[in-house]
Structures are given as structure tokens and as C-alpha cells.
Amino acid sequence: MRDKMIESEFKTKAQELIKLMVDTIADKEYTKLVSSIPPKSSWASFIDTEQTSENACLGFGKWLIEQLAMWEEYEDKKFAVDHFQKSCMENIDAMDEARLEIDNRDIVCYRPTSFGEELDFWFEIEFFIENGQIKAVFDVNI
Structure with missing residues (x-):
């Protein structure tokens, strides 16, 4: 088991990655997700193409643009993904580094908002260890 300092650093790094991911989505810079937390391949x-991280970013962006447009048409109001807010993130203290080391994975949820109102989906961010480094991918749960 690692000491508390390392566990704290792990949780800090995880939160930084989630913030970067959400802010990148809010800025509609979907291709940049590849350098933070990309969507699952x-x-x-x-976009009917090869399953690479880069194409997954483009596919997710296409889905999100279409989803928000559909809601805008249906509800006759503007929708967007707000920038990172810690209150939208599942308590990161629930992350268990020991479980990550044993099972090679742990999941944190982030519930995005649009102009302060919770959207009808959330991100499930799966953290895992690859070559001794903390990595992550996300998926959407509706």
C-alpha cells in the first residue's frame, strides 16, 4: 500500500485530468481530448472510421453537437457543456488507489451542467495504470 502523500498526489492528478477533459469539451476542442482523457475508442x-483515440474524439464531438442541437430544438433553449465545477464531480476521495493497483481500474463520475442545470447524461471516467502511468478514458452514461 502506498503512503497518504502518494495517494493524495494520485487524487490531485486525477482531478486535474478531469478538469482538463471537461474544460476541453466546454471549449468544443474535441480533438484535444486525446491529450487529457479521450473517449473510449x-x-x-x-464517424464510421477506424477506432483510434483521435477518431473517438471526433466521433464523441459529433455525437455531443447533435445531442445538444436536438435538445435545443425540442426544448427551445440553448444547451452547452459548462466548464469544470468540482461540485459536479463524484467525491474523488471515494477513489481507491489500492483498488486501482489490484484491479487495474477505478471509475469516477462527472455530471456536466448546461448554464448551471444538470444535463441528462454523465461522464464515467475510467482510470487505469499502463506502463506505470495513470491513464484514463471516458464514456457517456445516459
């Missing part, structure tokens, strides 16, 4: 299917 299956998102590439939204």
Missing part, C-alpha cells in the same frame, strides 16, 4: 463509430 468505440466513439469512432459515430
Whole structure:
């Protein structure tokens, strides 16, 4: 088991990655997700192309743009993804580094908002260890 300082650093790094991911989405810079937390590669299917991290970013962006446009048309109001707010993130203290080391994964949820109102989906961010480094991918739960 690692000491508390390392666990604290791990949680800080995880929160920084989630913030970068959400802010990148809010800025509509979907291709930049590849350098923070990219979507799972299956998102590439939204643009009918090879399942790479880059294509997954494009596929997710396409889905999100279409989803927000559909809600705008249906509800006759503007929708967007707000920038990171810590209150939208599942308590990161629930993350268990020991479980991450044993099971090689842990999941944190982030519930995005649009102009302060919770959206009808949330991000499930899966953290895992690869080559001794903390990595992550996200998926959407509706």
C-alpha cells in the first residue's frame, strides 16, 4: 500500500485530468481530448472510421453537437457543456488507489451542467495504470 502523500498526489492528478477533459469539451476542442482523457475508442463509430483515440474524439464531438442541437430544438433553449465545477464531480476521495493497483481500474463520475442545470447524461471516467502511468478514458452514461 502506498503512503497518504502518494495517494493524495494520485487524487490531485486525477482531478486535474478531469478538469482538463471537461474544460476541453466546454471549449468544443474535441480533438484535444486525446491529450487529457479521450473517449473510449468505440466513439469512432459515430464517424464510421477506424477506432483510434483521435477518431473517438471526433466521433464523441459529433455525437455531443447533435445531442445538444436536438435538445435545443425540442426544448427551445440553448444547451452547452459548462466548464469544470468540482461540485459536479463524484467525491474523488471515494477513489481507491489500492483498488486501482489490484484491479487495474477505478471509475469516477462527472455530471456536466448546461448554464448551471444538470444535463441528462454523465461522464464515467475510467482510470487505469499502463506502463506505470495513470491513464484514463471516458464514456457517456445516459
